[in-house]
Amino acid sequence: MRIDPTRPAPRAGRPSREEPRGADEVRLCEARAAQVRHRRVTVATDRALGAAGQDLDQKTGGTLSRAMKASRFTGKKEETLAILAPAGVEFDRVLLVGIGKGEDLSEAALQASAAPSSPPWTVRRDRGLRPARLPDGGTVAPDAAAAELAFGAQLRSYRFDKYRTTEKKEAKPSLKKIIVLTAEPDAAKRAYGRLEPLAESVAYTAIWCRSRPTS
Known part of the structure; x- marks a missing residue:
């Protein structure tokens, strides 16, 4: 997660740019324009x-x-289901993620579908996320759905590990890039532009809460 080093830091401590652990880049682009090794597919x-x-x-x-x-x-x-190295495609992994019924599809549900509680993908270097065709009854527009997926994935990629000094290097997450594939990249980018500052604010708050003095 990229944090602007020119922004004022919390008084409890000035966290370095390296403290937030998360994806360095979130991109929303047309499906044909991206090359990803790991694919996530939403399923109703x-x-x-x-x-x-x-x-x-x-x-x-x-x-x-x-x-x-x-x-x-x-x-x-x-619900999630991982499929490793499926034949016929060049993906190393395909992760199926359940989104439930159309009438239950909301911004929060989309965020959760991009960030299951026990993600097997935080150690991966890139990710392709693409919403399935939205089920009937949903009220979220395709561009907004892509933005919410990116937002949820960005939030879940954050990890505060400053004090995990004994953790081995190979056990640390190495997620570098999140790519959300959408048929409406320009509209999705505008929608995500309103959510990205919130993701950064959440990261700053988490750093402040974990770094403030105990006495």
Whole structure:
């Protein structure tokens, strides 16, 4: 997470630019313009894949569908299913994330779908996030959905590890870039522009709370 070093730091301590641990860059771009090694696909209830998911399922010879049927994954909120090195594509990992029913789809639900409680991807170097075709009944526009996914992923990528002095280097997260693929990149960038300062504020607050004197 990039923190502007010219901004005033909390009085309890002046955190260095390196203290916030998170993605260095968040990008929203057209699907065809990005090259990612790890792909995240949102799935609605009853294992409903959107246009992007259906296309990926076809390219992998039905791997996504078979993996869902062979597991308990149904597309409920925050359910996840990792598929490693699927055939037919160059992705090292495809992560299916449930978003629930269309009527339950909200900004908070989209943020949560980009940031499950136990993410297996924080140690990865890049990530491709793309919303499935939004299910019927949802009230979130596609550009706003992409922005909320980016916001949720950015928040979840933050990690305060200043005092984890014994943690091995290979155990530390190495996420460098989050890429959200969308059909409306310009509108999504404008929407995310209103959320990015909030993500930075959350990081500053977390640093201040953890760095303030105890007495």
